[in-house]
Amino acid sequence: MRQRDLPAEAPMLYEFKPGAQPALAMLPDPSPGDWFFDFEGDPLYDEGDPSVVGLEYLWGILDAQEMFDPWWALDRGEERRVFIRFIETLTARREQFPDMHVYHYAPYETSALKRLAIRYQTHEDALDDLLRAGVFVDLYATVRAAIRIGKGSYSIKKLEPLYMGDQLRDPDGVTAGDASIVAFHEFLQLTHEGNSSAAEGIRADLADYNGYDCLSTLRLRDWLLARAVEAGAGYGAVVPADGAVSDPGLTPDQEARARLVEELIAGSGPMDPAQRTAHEQARALLAAALTYYRREEKVAWWHHIDLLGQPREELESQRDVFVVDDAEVQQDWTPSSTRANAAFRRVLRLTGRWGPGSTPGSGVSIAYAAPGPPKAQFPARSGTLLRSGEATLEFTDDPDVVLVTESRPSALIFSERPVALLPPSPPRSKVIADRIAVVAQQSLGGALPENAVIDLLTRRPSRLVGDKPLPHTGEDITDIVAALTLMQDSYVAVQGPPGTGKTHTACAVIKTLVEQHHWRIGVVAQSHAVVEHLLAALLAAGLDAEAVGKMDNRSDPRPGPT
Known part of the structure; x- marks a missing residue:
C-alpha cells in the first residue's frame, strides 16, 4: 500500500530497511547536555566581494530541556563572532557533558561550519576535534539508512507527521527555507528604513520557524530511538577505542x-x-x-568523514566514489614475501559504478559496512561505513569493474568484503x-x-646580475633565455591568454636551456595533464627523450568524467 492511496487523515506509513539495525544501534544515548541545531542562511548574500558569498544569519540551538536560543548574525563581522562563540561554547559544554551530541538534519550544518572555519581561518582544530569525536549526529543519514517512508521526499517536513502529533507546524507561518530568506531580506529592509516594530515582528517569525525546526529535530531523535527499540537494535552502541578516526595532533x-x-x-x-x-x-x-x-x-x-556517514543511496551520487555491487576474491590473503613479518595481501575483483564526474587515480580508501574488519576506523557513531585504510586500484577494460589490492599484517586479515571505494588520503x-x-x-x-x-x-621587479634591466630586443625566446641566464635568484614572468603561443615559447626556451646551458628544469602546473602536454610538446620539438624524467600515463584505461 502506498501513502498516496490512503485517506489524507490516515497515519503515515514507514518500514525498516534491511540495514536498519546497525544504523539505529549507533544512535547515541540521550544526554542532558544534548543540542538540537539548525541554521537559517542566505546563499546569495554578499558585501561587495564576489569571491565571498553567503551568510548564516540565524543559528538556532534547542537544548534537551526544550529551551530555544536564537543567535543572530546580520553581517559578515557578526557571523565570524557567532561562529567563534558557537565553537567555544560547544567545547566548554562538552567539558560539562562529555556524552553530549549536537543533532541536526542533513549535512548542511556541518558543511557550513567547515566553510566558516576555512573562511575566517580560526578554530579549525577545535572544529576538527568535534567532527572526529562524532559530536555531530546527522539524523538524515540515520533515516536514509534505516527507514523507508510512504513519501517521495526525505525532507524533515515530510517526516513530521510520524512524530509531531498535534504540534505539526502552522501552515500560515514561515514554512520553507526560501520563504525564510525572503523574510530575512524584508527584515533588513525594514530595519534600514527605521520601521523597527515591523522588523521585530518578522524577526520573531523567523525565530519561531527556526525554533520549530530545532524542536522537530529533537522529536525525530526521540522517535528514532523508539524505532531502534522496536527493531530490536537498541541504541547507544559502544564505539571501540581503537575505532575512531583520530587526529594525532600537531x-x-x-x-x-x-x-x-x-x-x-x-x-x-x-x-x-x-x-x-x-x-x-x-x-x-x-x-x-x-x-x-x-x-x-x-x-x-572532513570530506572523508562525511562520506563514511552517508547511506549507500547518497554515496552513489558522490564524485570519485565507487559503490560496490559485487565483490569477488580473485586472490586470497597471501604473504607478500618470505620474511616472518611480511604483510599479507589479497586481490578483489569489484563490480559496481563510479559516481558522476569521477576521475579516480591509482589509490583509494576502502570502506566496509559495520561492524567491519579489525582495526577499521570511522567517525564515532557514523553508523554507516568504516574505513579500513588504503588500497591500490587497477583498472580493467570495463569501467564498472576494478581490481583492488589490500595489504594487512597477518594478524589482521579478515573475510569481509568492501561496500565502497572512497578517495585516498590527501597527498x-x-x-x-x-x-x-x-x-x-x-x-x-x-x-x-x-x-x-x-x-x-x-x-x-625581476632582479638580474649587475642590476641590468630585462632585455627587450623583440625576439621573445632570445629575451627570455637571456633574462633567465642573468637572473639573480629571482623570476621572469611570461603572460598571455590561451592561443598566444606560451607552450611553443616554453618549449623553445626549455630546449635551449637544457641543450646549450645544461640546466635541470622542473615543470609544475595545476594538473598532471598540463605537465604532460608540455613534455609531449618538448619531445615533438626534438628534445632528447632521455632528458625527460616523467612517464607518460595517458594510456591508463581509467574512466573519464561521466
Whole structure:
C-alpha cells in the first residue's frame, strides 16, 4: 500500500530497511547536555566581494530541556563572532557533558561550519576535534539508512507527521527555507528604513520557524530511538577505542610552524591588506602559506568523514566514489614475501559504478559496512561505513569493474568484503611545507631576504646580475633565455591568454636551456595533464627523450568524467 492511496487523515506509513539495525544501534544515548541545531542562511548574500558569498544569519540551538536560543548574525563581522562563540561554547559544554551530541538534519550544518572555519581561518582544530569525536549526529543519514517512508521526499517536513502529533507546524507561518530568506531580506529592509516594530515582528517569525525546526529535530531523535527499540537494535552502541578516526595532533614541526605563524602575523601590520606595506603583506602571505597544507588536509579528512556517514543511496551520487555491487576474491590473503613479518595481501575483483564526474587515480580508501574488519576506523557513531585504510586500484577494460589490492599484517586479515571505494588520503605535503617554513624563518626580523619567493610576494621587479634591466630586443625566446641566464635568484614572468603561443615559447626556451646551458628544469602546473602536454610538446620539438624524467600515463584505461 502506498501513502498516496490512503485517506489524507490516515497515519503515515514507514518500514525498516534491511540495514536498519546497525544504523539505529549507533544512535547515541540521550544526554542532558544534548543540542538540537539548525541554521537559517542566505546563499546569495554578499558585501561587495564576489569571491565571498553567503551568510548564516540565524543559528538556532534547542537544548534537551526544550529551551530555544536564537543567535543572530546580520553581517559578515557578526557571523565570524557567532561562529567563534558557537565553537567555544560547544567545547566548554562538552567539558560539562562529555556524552553530549549536537543533532541536526542533513549535512548542511556541518558543511557550513567547515566553510566558516576555512573562511575566517580560526578554530579549525577545535572544529576538527568535534567532527572526529562524532559530536555531530546527522539524523538524515540515520533515516536514509534505516527507514523507508510512504513519501517521495526525505525532507524533515515530510517526516513530521510520524512524530509531531498535534504540534505539526502552522501552515500560515514561515514554512520553507526560501520563504525564510525572503523574510530575512524584508527584515533588513525594514530595519534600514527605521520601521523597527515591523522588523521585530518578522524577526520573531523567523525565530519561531527556526525554533520549530530545532524542536522537530529533537522529536525525530526521540522517535528514532523508539524505532531502534522496536527493531530490536537498541541504541547507544559502544564505539571501540581503537575505532575512531583520530587526529594525532600537531607534530613538533607543526608546533614550530604554529609559533612561526604567530611571529609572522605579529609583523604583518593591519588586518586590512590595503593598509599594509609590501613587506607586511609578504609576511601575512607567508603566514597563510604555512597553515595552507594542514588546512587543506583537514578539508580532505572532513570530506572523508562525511562520506563514511552517508547511506549507500547518497554515496552513489558522490564524485570519485565507487559503490560496490559485487565483490569477488580473485586472490586470497597471501604473504607478500618470505620474511616472518611480511604483510599479507589479497586481490578483489569489484563490480559496481563510479559516481558522476569521477576521475579516480591509482589509490583509494576502502570502506566496509559495520561492524567491519579489525582495526577499521570511522567517525564515532557514523553508523554507516568504516574505513579500513588504503588500497591500490587497477583498472580493467570495463569501467564498472576494478581490481583492488589490500595489504594487512597477518594478524589482521579478515573475510569481509568492501561496500565502497572512497578517495585516498590527501597527498603528503611535508617537503613543500618544510621549504615554506625555511623561507618564512628567513623573513623574520628586519629587511626581507632577496630571493625569488620574496620578490613575488612583495611584487619587486625581476632582479638580474649587475642590476641590468630585462632585455627587450623583440625576439621573445632570445629575451627570455637571456633574462633567465642573468637572473639573480629571482623570476621572469611570461603572460598571455590561451592561443598566444606560451607552450611553443616554453618549449623553445626549455630546449635551449637544457641543450646549450645544461640546466635541470622542473615543470609544475595545476594538473598532471598540463605537465604532460608540455613534455609531449618538448619531445615533438626534438628534445632528447632521455632528458625527460616523467612517464607518460595517458594510456591508463581509467574512466573519464561521466
